[in-house]
Amino acid sequence: MKRHHRSKFRRLPVAIAALSSFALVAAACGDDDDAAPADTGGTEAPAGTDAPDGTDAPADTGAPAAGENEYGGTLAEGEFGESYIPDPDILAQGLGGGGSLPEEERARNVALATIARASIPVDEDLALKCWNENECDTGTGGELKVGLADGFGGNIARQIFKMEFILQALTYPEIGHIGYTDANLDTQKAISDVRSFAAQDYDVILSFPDAGEALVPAYRAATDEGAQVVTWSSGKVGEPGTDYLTYSGSDICALGHAWGEKFTELLPDGGDIAIILGAPGNPIDPVHEQCLEESLADNIEIVAREGTAWSRQAYLEATSAILAEHDDLDGLVGSYGDAFVGAMRAYEAAGKSMEGLITMHQSDDNPFLCAWKDAGGITKSYTYVGLLLEGRAGMTAAMMKIAGYDVPPQIIFGVQLKEVTNDSCRTDIPPDGSPSSLVPPELQSRMFPE
């Protein structure tokens, strides 16, 4: 997969990276980059990067193409007000590494700017105030108003999403006001929240479309009124790029492929695996499963599929049924890491050991990572990342658009699996926190105090 090629960028010598960056900065200094018109976005990129999907990037050679920085960014430092050289540690934490950066050139630039900006220190007291009060003035005197119209804010992940958005917004001095609404899964309120932000002349509106396509008319209306509307989720609604600016999400199929490749690697003699699916009718599972099957070796068979409601109890019930029929599994896929704790309880209830079992997950939820450690780390488990920075990417995409960049209609992050180890369980964040969140641990603890 192409994303694997991208990961080779991480191995580049620092000296080459620095030289490339210096050359790009020097080249860009001749232009008035901040004043670039919207429709010329991307055209400032140096030659050799004109393929829309970035396939001409020198991944195979392990060296950046001319005009690319070591992470594949094609914009010069400072263009559209952003840096495109992220802190490697933050990149590893938020995305699991450079291999998860988007393939598409412009999306990659937005992602790099997002992560680079995430390392800018902000006033955490102010961030906490905004988070607690759902609305705040940033004190910068900036003219822009940005709002997060969340479809649901009642779980930890969404509360962290909210803080990621706030922290990212606080890095922009142009932003003077931050707003937040929680529709609590009420479709009418979700629509009303988006329209309300638009009516209040918010310049940027981020939204998680829990209500699905029902929100598209509201997004379209807000866009027509001049707001930059960005969504993030596991699947797009409406027609991003037309109905609204863009959406950011993960490459669902790539994750299925990654799981399949890992099973194939770890089970050379074949074996039986089972899949714990999510809620019936969800659009993610069929893609996961199809792509998993595409990359599985022929001697590995999917012997059971059980649907759930993405809850621990549902995972427990599903796993119990799977174990009743197949008590000697070699592998188990449970995309929601947190709920997989329920699957572990099913093994416990049945008096069966999980030793040697290979498990695959989408999210690296701390409860699972710590439960894995508490259970003695007897399974070989792999996770992706929580992708909590999607909200940050949306924020930065909107700001780059305002600065004149030609933001792509989709910002799709790639996949890089991480093996779970004893160090994966984080004790410096709340038990329900996310290890891949870019919210500082001490701030997470202040958000969820003892």
Add this chain to the structure above:
Amino acid sequence: MSQGGFELSDDIGVSGVGRIAGFARRLGVGNVMSNLLFSSRFVTIWIAGALLLIVCRIIAPNTLSSSSWAALLPLGSIVAVVALGQMLVIMMGGIDLSMAATISLLANVLVGVSEGSDDRLVYAMVIVFAWATVIGLVNGLLVAVLDLNPLIVTLSTGLILLGVTSQYRVGTANNSTVPDSLSGFVFERLFGISKTFWLVLLMALLIALVLRSTAVGRRFQAVGANRRAAWMAGIRVRLYVIAAYVLAALAAGLAGILVGGIVVSPGVDPGASYLLGPVAAVVLGGAALSGGLASATSTWAAAFFVTILNQMLRVLGMAIAWQNVVFGLAIILGMVISGDRIADVVGRLLLRPGIRNLVGDAEPPGTDDPEPTAGRFPVGHAAAAEHG
């Protein structure tokens, strides 16, 4: 109410069945027939359960494997706890749709108050039951005193509780697991069987005993069967209605504790699985939705019927969408062949001329043979209680 029992109407509802019962009881061979009539509404689920086990044995034998039972027993027991609480409310002619939300809130309260410490477990459980009492009192007062529709009232309080849970959940993020002793208890075994199973079985037997053999239990049924008659008999009707909602909320509290123990760290809505399953169990257990008639032991059995049916469908590898369809059809079928309908069918059989002549020749009923419970509440309900 007809004491003589000879004036039989075509409308053989609950009161009709009661008349038939009175008729049958006064006959020399009456006891057997009376038992047959009144147990018919409750015995169906036991027969259905046996058939389900046979079907499982044939088409999905692994449903009955030891590893399957290891999860089925505690999970089915939680359904049974909620169903027993729901049964008490349905016996009052009401329904409590807030139980699922109550479970969600109280499971999180348990986590928040206990802070994962075994030392605080008992304290946390006391708090859980205290809150359950408050929730039950609110529901009960709204239904019994303000005479509001129980379906709407409990749906509304359920929504409120879900909102409160979402907010409370944010604050408990740093203390989000139940104490180890609780998470260990739910899967611990006594005589090779889950302790949770024994606990809930004991609870079901206790409820059955109280309903059948105590004055309080009899009055409870009387209020459910006919509030006006119960009120005229001097029973404090509102008190019993409120008590039913409080007991249901306490059952939800216990379920919340057990759910917390099973999943270790409940999410925002761990009670979602317990909205309709327990109601289905109460109906399949033979309870009359109009109130009064119900059997704790049959409701307990029906809870396991529902749980095993679900497990069988999963083991068969059926897609979850089809699982829902088959499960729904099974519930409808169960309703068709249980409760009032089966009692009606048995009652009509008893009224067939051949049987009437047979029993009539055996021993004519005397009008001076008062039914012990007659005059307090319908005979049918009293007899049903004996099978509780």
